[in-house]
Amino acid sequence: MVAMKIILHIWRQDGPETKGAFKTYQLDGVSPHMSFLEMLDVLNEKLISNNEEPVVFEHDCREGICGCCGLMINGQAHGPDHETTACQLHMRKFKEGDHIWIEPWRAGAFPVIRDLMVDRSALDRIMQAGGFVSINTGNAPEANSTIIPKQNADDSFDAATCIGCGACVAACKNASAMLFVSAKVSQFALLPQGQPERSTRVENMINQMDQEGFGGCTNTNECEAACPAGISVENIARLNREFIAATLTSKK
Amino acid sequence: MTVLQSKVPDGPLADKWTQHKNKLKLVAPNNKRKYNVIVVGTGLAGAAAAASLGEMGYNVKAFCYQDSARRAHSIAAQGGINAAKNYPNDGDSVWRLFYDTIKGGDFRSREANVYRLAEVSNNIIDQCVAQGVPFAREYGGLLANRTFGGAQVSRTFYARGQTGQQLLLGAYSALMRQVKKGKVKVFPRRDMLDLVNADGAARGIITRNMVTGELERHAADAVLVCTGGYGNAYYLSTNAMGCNVTAAWRCHKRGAFFANPCFTQIHPTCIPVSGDYQSKLTLMSESLRNDGRVWVPKNKGDKRPPEQIPEEDRDYYLERRYPAFGNMVPRDVASRAAKDRCDAGYGVGETGMAVYLDFKRAIEEQGKEAIEAKYGNLFHMYRKITDEDPYKVPMRIYPAVHYTMGGLWVDYNLESTIPGLFVLGEANFSDHGANRLGASALMQGLADGYFVSPYTVGNHLAQTTPGEIGTDHDAFESVEQEVQGRIDKLLSIKGNRSVDSFHRELGKIMWDKCGMARNAQGLKEAIEEIRSLRWAYWENVNVTGQGNQLNQELEKAGRVADFLEYGELMCRDALAREESCGGHFREEYQTEENEAKRDDEHFCHVAAWEYQGDDKEPIRHQEELKFENVELTTRSYK
Structure with a gap:
């Protein structure tokens, strides 16, 4: 395949308090075999050789599992490929002369740190509020003493595959984190280990989500469409049921 | 004659760990809160250790370079985690898991450590299931197993192709629980740039806040380095982009011996x-x-x-x-x-x-x-x-x-040659010898984090006065100045080559001459080439931007500077080990059928390198490996 020329429009912003703007770069010699992030590497090499500051973007494993990378590519979280993180997107999805617009996640709860990098620590704080089973090291009973129907284990696993990248928030017009929260709540609600804290968990995580400034869910399902891990909106339905049940039986 | 004290306890192999635990000193529950512990890295080893120590009552500070503790590269492990549960009733046992692991490592690991690893493997599965890790199950609702390389039994537990992710999220959730309780404070987006020793023990670290660029001092009564392997010395690897040797290398330069650096999988x-x-x-x-x-x-x-x-x-x-x-x-x-x-x-x-x-x-x-x-x-x-x-x-x-089997040398307590500096997971050298078996990395990380370090770190703390050395101590001042000096130097060069271009060149030297097959001539050439590349780096690297802001080029520049020193040690170690074993294949030492030819007479030992100064030859120490329970045999695949 032949190398392409592409036009990049990239959001540049020096820091959280400074004003950002799109800056345009032309990049020649883009191989269709490159991953999207490798294309950005090539751009950065070019910028460095011109003594310009390279574009800041978050990335680590480049295998689609760590959840570091997150870019709005032509208005789509993680770009045009279904169930694919930005790091697993390849340039063969683009063609000669394409204009590509690259932005950071846009959400009030994810302030921009620099260029394409945002602060997603709000997701950690939601996890701190209840995304765990309270078990200390050394306290565990024999693993096979708890029997879990395969279907429940599989459904729980489907929810547990969330990589915490925040694409669901970025894709949502309300910047809601409901898909993220519902994945963790579902994982534990489907397992016997999660039962003792089932009610408090969902209440605490939802409360924290609200405090962090994430929006509400209006069932547009953009989150599911953008999710690189394929987390289903069925989990949001389960989250709503869990939350209502918890509120009705709340002892608070 | 060696300065290395492995501290392997006496007694029968199967009783060593139990007896050792019985003798370890304890910190009383009401005294634990007086002690501060630093954990660097939040992968399986680090997150498990930080959560467990927090649960016990210590004050823990956990550091990672990612934006969240959940993203460490343990998350990318696919296959599974071994344990000697014998659920399939196919004759597995702690002994068999021990034997397979020590044989798989081509008899270059410590018997007692490997046995302990096999012994605690079952506790790991119990712990993870209790945390809500969704392991694969059979239709009857019980846990499923599959087979992995190097074993004739099915002992691998798995969560589809994402076992590492699920185990790490389990440890991360335990960690988040401790954060909420105020027992652990997580410092994300921090690079550990140096270790601070004072009065003969590890007392803290210097970190760089990767968002603001500030250097920070953190003091503690023990430091746990859980920072993974050094595979990125080769530039291209299956490691994450940020994986680096800096934390381990800085500890080495402060006195921790580096063991078997040439062992790479x-x-x-x-x-x-x-x-x-x-x-x-x-x-x-x-x-x-x-x-x-x-x-x-x-x-x-x-x-x-x-x-x-x-x-x-x-x-x-x-x-x-x-x-x-x-x-x-x-x-x-x-x-x-x-x-x-x-x-x-x-x-x-x-x-x-x-x-x-x-x-x-x-x-x-x-x-x-x-x-x-x-x-x-x-x-x-x-x-x-x-x-x-x-x-x-x-x-x-x-x-x-x-994967890298080598790492900082540790004794049976996972304590390095610097008192109070513990090394866990892939960052240490202890359990996999010259070759790691599949599904054993997750097992080791969690064993070290959940079930070994909570006991052995306590033993160290029990003999330490809490808070003896604070961040106002001279040692912090001088180490911070050195770190600042290195950053200033990197930023001042303003040459005409990018950091990545040097890293790629180093990777090529390492891959060509210290990769799958090595020979004396190539290794000698590599040492010279790395030296001149390092010299060129400090003359001609271009690190853009400033130190007092988020600067990804500066982050990389420090890591590559360390790889440029570390790569030389890898080659030295490969040159000195005149035998082939596991992943270390010296072309001069092979059988007629091109198989690895071990030399048990001369090389049945761990090589542990002691740093002597930037321009001085490091000293190669040896820890003899004694096999009292297994017989040394030749691996054969014919």
Whole structure:
């Protein structure tokens, strides 16, 4: 395949308090075999050789599992490929002369740190509020003493595959984190280990989500469409049921 | 005669750990809150240790370079985690897991450590299940197992192809719980840039806040380094982009010995390099070799598409060279054989650095559906990256650096040669010898974090006065100044080559001369080449931007500077170890059938290097390995 020329429009912003703007770069010699992030590497090499500051973007494993990378590519979280993180997107999805617009996640709860990098620590704080089973090291009973129907284990696993990248928030017009929260709540609600804290968990995580400034869910399902891990909106339905049940039986 | 005290307790192998635990000193519950512990790295080892120590009542500070503790590279492990549960009733036991691991490591690890690893493996599974880790289950609701390399029993627990992710999220959730309780404080986006020692013990670290650029001092009564391996010395590896040797190397330069740095595992089935822009490599599970046949064209430079190359023009070189094991030879053998063919000019693909892994016969014999059921997700991932359909054309694969068995030297307590500095997980050297078996890395990380360090760190703390040395101590001042000096130097060079270009060049030297096969001449050349590259780096690197802001180039620059020093030590170690064992293959030391030839008479030891100064030769210490419970045998695959 032949190398392409592409036009990049990239959001540049020096820091959280400074004003950002799109800056345009032309990049020649883009191989269709490159991953999207490798294309950005090539751009950065070019910028460095011109003594310009390279574009800041978050990335680590480049295998689609760590959840570091997150870019709005032509208005789509993680770009045009279904169930694919930005790091697993390849340039063969683009063609000669394409204009590509690259932005950071846009959400009030994810302030921009620099260029394409945002602060997603709000997701950690939601996890701190209840995304765990309270078990200390050394306290565990024999693993096979708890029997879990395969279907429940599989459904729980489907929810547990969330990589915490925040694409669901970025894709949502309300910047809601409901898909993220519902994945963790579902994982534990489907397992016997999660039962003792089932009610408090969902209440605490939802409360924290609200405090962090994430929006509400209006069932547009953009989150599911953008999710690189394929987390289903069925989990949001389960989250709503869990939350209502918890509120009705709340002892608070 | 050695300065290395392994502190392996006396007594029968099976009782050592229990007896040792009984003798370790304890910190009373009401005193634990007086102690501060630093944990660097939040992968399986780090997150497990930080959460467990927090639960016990210590004040823990946990550091990671990622934006969240959940993203450490343990998350990328695919296959599974071993444990000696014997649920399949196929005769597994703690002894067998111990024996397989020590044999798999080609008899270059410590018996007592490996036995303890096997012993606590079952507790790990219990712990993870209780945390809500969704392991694969049978229809009856009990846990499922599968088979992995190097074992004749099914002892691998798994969560589809994402076992590492699920285990790490389990440890991370335990960690988050402690954060909420105020027992652990997590410092994300921090690079540990140096270790601070005072009065003969580790007392703290210097970190750089990667958002503001500020240097920070953190004091503690013990420091746990859980920062993973050094595979990125090769530039291209299956490691994450940020994985680095800096924390371990800085500890080494402050007095911690570095053990067996030449032991590197190169995995045979990875998606090959596709161009100069390549930034990392992606693993394809070795289970594919159960049904895939590896081949290259018989004729040099045969550019026909693979489907047009007839059977008689194909060289199934693994089946030819190893008729008994065929395509299922161990990782090190398969890797070297692929390199051999490509170096000789038979490689395929645009770059000529790949071999075919062909499923045609398997699909003909078993049907596409059966193959899809076994490997569907891997085929999908391959297609996403290469845009080729492996159901129709053979996969192109090539070996890649995957795991590093060497690491900071630790004793039985996982304590380094610096008192109070503990090293856990891939960052230490202790359990895998010269070659790690599949599904054992997750086991070791969690064993060290959940079930070993909580006991042994307490033993150290019980003999330490809490808070003896604070961040106002002179040692913090002088180390911070050194760190600042290094940063200022890197930023001031303003040469005309990028950090990455140096890293790539180092990687090429390492891969060519300290990779799958090494020889004395190549290693000597590599040492010289690395030295001149290091010299060029400090003259001509261009680190853009400032130190007092988020600066990814500066982050990389510090890491590459350390790899440029560390790479030399890897080559030195490879040169000094005049034998072949596990992943360390010295071309001069092989059998007539090209197998690794161990020299138990002269090299049945751990090599632990002591730093002497930037321009001085390091000292190579030896810890003799005593095998009292197993017999040293030759691994054979014929």
